[in-house]
């Protein structure tokens with residue numbers, strides 16, 4: 001028997017524009033995890049929230065995972081196993097669950113079959129899983145699940161770890177009903193035929209750069225301005241939803257300095273930035289009606 005773990009992430013700013021080579025800030029969610037356990041079996045089978053049974057009969061929605069499992073088994077010439085997936089990390093909500101699953105699956109298969117797993121191979125497998133799940137992933141979720149510190153991501157560039165963070169709290173809610181990331185990436189691609197959306201993408205890049213400066217200098221007001229403006233630009237790109245916009249209004253009404261969608265959008269995660277734990281608790285209560293909320297995440301100080 002072997003059990004591997006992996007964590008999720010929130011994107012503070014830069015989702016979607018990161019697909020177009022702009023910068024993004026990522027915060028690994030190290031307390032939100034999923035696990036993959038492998039035990040010897042006569043046939044390939046899976047136990048998870050979504051499905052329990054033989055792998056070859058898994059529903060179509062699990063096709064990307066089934067493909068990755070098949071590739072891993074073929075590459076490692078692995079005997080059949082029973083796979084158990086458990087999680088506290090919300091699934092399909094913008095928190096990087098597909099990359100986390102690919103990470104844990106890869107580690108579990110390599111370890112179980114006593115094969116060495118290099119960092120490069122690990123990265124390649126997770127990115128392959130992301131390609132199966134998303135079509136054209138920027139690579140941000142792959143690196144988020146391989147790192148435990150906040151960082152700036154830009155395609156084809158080494159990541160830049162953020163040693164300093166502004167003091168504050170992040171409230172995170174899963175507003176539910178999230179279309180696949182692939183669909184939301186396509187929504188943006190289509191929108192970009194229009195000048196208004198092109199301008200919004202350009203603005204998003206500027207807001208991300210402002211947010212990085214504000215983040216590193218501990219300027220929570222500057223960071224809040226950038227996050228609020230980024231939400232409006234993402235709304236113009238067509239990746240917010242009525243529910244996300246209502247949740248955002250509620251968060252701001254109850255004392256959040258900023259609130260924006262996080263991840264693919266269309267539903268799923270909303271993040272709200274607060275300057276104190278007291279405010280964060282009030283915002284969390286206000287957001288409870290929109291879906292499951294995480295305990296406020298403390299930002300702050302020097303994390304190096």
Ligand code: MEV
Pocket residue numbers: 011014015016017018019094096134136137138139140141181185263264
């Ligand atoms: C998904 O977590 C973030 C997106 O920017 C897609 C990607 O970067 O692959 C929407």
